[in-house]
Amino acid sequence: MREISTNLITDTIAEMCITANCNLNQDVYIALEQAKQKEESPIGKEILCQLTKNADIAQKQQMPICQDTGMAIIFMEIGQEVHITGGLLEDAVNEGVRKGYQKGYLRKSIVQDPFIRVNTKDNTPAILYTKIVAGNNIAITVAPKGFGSENMSRVYMLKPSDGIEGAKKAILETVKEAGPNPCPPMIVGVGCGGSFEYSAYLAKKALLRPLGSHSNIKHIREMEQELLQKMNDMGIGPQGLGGKTTVLGVNIETYPTHIAGMPIAINISCHVTRHCHKII
Numbered sequence: 001m002r003e004i005s006t007n008l009i010t011d012t013i014a015e016m017c018i019t020a021n022c023n024l025n026q027d028v029y030i031a032l033e034q035a036k037q038k039e040e041s042p043i044g045k046e047i048l049c050q051l052t053k054n055a056d057i058a059q060k061q062q063m064p065i066c067q068d069t070g071m072a073i074i075f076m077e078i079g080q081e082v083h084i085t086g087g088l089l090e091d092a093v094n095e096g097v098r099k100g101y102q103k104g105y106l107r108k109s110i111v112q113d114p115f116i117r118v119n120t121k122d123n124t125p126a127i128l129y130t131k132i133v134a135g136n137n138i139a140i141t142v143a144p145k146g147f148g149s150e151n152m153s154r155v156y157m158l159k160p161s162d163g164i165e166g167a168k169k170a171i172l173e174t175v176k177e178a179g180p181n182p183c184p185p186m187i188v189g190v191g192c193g194g195s196f197e198y199s200a201y202l203a204k205k206a207l208l209r210p211l212g213s214h215s216n217i218k219h220i221r222e223m224e225q226e227l228l229q230k231m232n233d234m235g236i237g238p239q240g241l242g243g244k245t246t247v248l249g250v251n252i253e254t255y256p257t258h259i260a261g262m263p264i265a266i267n268i269s270c271h272v273t274r275h276c277h278k279i280i
Contacts, residue, residue, distance in 0.1 A: 002136035003083050004280060006092035009138070012280055013096025016142040017072060018104035020276035021064045024055035027211040028187075028248065028273055035185065035238075035245040044243025048185075051238070051271055062104075065272050066183075069106040070144030072097045072126040073204065079135035090128060098122040109147075129201065141208060143275040149182035152268040155200055160262050164219070167192060167264050168227060174266040175231050175247065180240020183270040187211070188231070188250045191265040192220075193257040203267035206251040208275050215252055224250045 032052050039045045058065040074093055078084075086092075101108055101123040110124065111117040133139075156170045171190055178186070189209075191202025214221045228250045237243025248271065257263060 001081055001083050002079075003085050004138060006084060006086040006089065006095075008280060009084070009089070009092040009140075010096040010099065012140060012278060013074065013093055013142060014100035014103060016140065016276040016278060017097055017100030017106065017144065018062070020142050020144055020274045021066075021069045021104065021106055022062045023059050023276075024065055024272060025275065028271065029055060031211045031248045032185075032271065035248065039238070039243050039245050041237055041241075041243035043241050044238045044245055047238035047241065047243075048245065064104075064106060065274070066146060066270070067107060068109065068146035068148060069101070069123070070146045070274065071110060071150075072101075072123060073143040073145050074126050074128045075141040075143070075205070075208070076128065076130045077133045077139040078130055079137050080132050081134075081136035082138060089130070093126055093128050094124040097124050097126045137279050139277070139279045141275055141277045143204075143208060145204075145274075146270060146272070149178075149186065149268045149270040152178035152182045153200075153203070154266050155196065156264045156266075157196065158262040158264055160260070162262060164223065167262070168223065170264050171227055171250075171266050172230060174268070176234060176236075178268050179236055182268045183272075184236055184240060185238055185245045185248045185271045186231075187248050187269045187271070187273045188227075189267040189269065190250065190252040191255070191267070192252060192263070193255040194263060195257070195261075196263055198255060199263035199265035200267065202253040202255055203265040206253040207267055207269050207273055209251040209253075211249040213251075215254075217254065220252050220254060224252050 189206030191199040236246040
């Protein structure tokens with residue numbers, strides 16, 4: 001049994017909040033660079049250049065890539081041989097978010113009540129997902145999620161008879177309706193199967209998959225490639241001003257589901273799609 005203190009968890013998450021908000025992930029940066037070479041619209045190409053320039057400045061000066069520094073979404077895979085000491089895990093996570101957002105001068109965007117909208121002033125509470133796995137480490141992913149893109153996300157409870165074509169239609173409609181609102185080029189995470197809430201969890205997790213990777217399930221991989229092409233043919237383009245680069249990637253995750261249902265969740269993310277991963 002390995003002991004891991006809540007202090008270590010707090011300090012790790014604090015630094016990860018800053019890192020995730022100030023450093024564009026390498027796979028996304030490469031995808032933007034590649035998109036510059038393919039983009040035919042002069043305005044679209046110029047915007048893509050501005051996005052990478054913005055990312056360069058943010059990394060060099062350790063300033064947020066975007067003013068919306070998001071709601072902190074935390075994924076933790078906790079080894080079953082780990083004993084957490086020094087307090088409650090959830091308290092340690094929220095303290096890490098609090099410290100990170102204060103130290104990094106990151107915008108505090110969380111309100112205490114969805115109807116009586118008083119800001120908590122420290123960007124807590126976070127959303128925490130935990131999973132027990134083998135081993136004696138804790139794998140942490142911090143994924144700040146801005147709501148310009150989050151608001152464009154959807155969950156559909158389709159009928160099994162809708163099939164794969166019905167799923168494609170729902171996904172494409174979601175992206176088309178999103179238009180310029182999520183600050184394209186977007187990254188599209190899709191969760192298929194499970195239950196109402198689990199499909200949304202899968203969609204969020206799908207956003208963390210590296211761009212350029214594909215499902216190892218043949219029909220899902222083909223679906224990802226087909227949808228990516230169709231989305232980029234919509235002409236929405238960078239920042240919605242036209243062009244071939246509407247979406248950088250479509251990542252689909254699946255899970256077994258009930259005989260009577262086919263949940264489909266689409267989690268839209270902006271070009272930044274911030275996340276930081278660390279093992280302690």
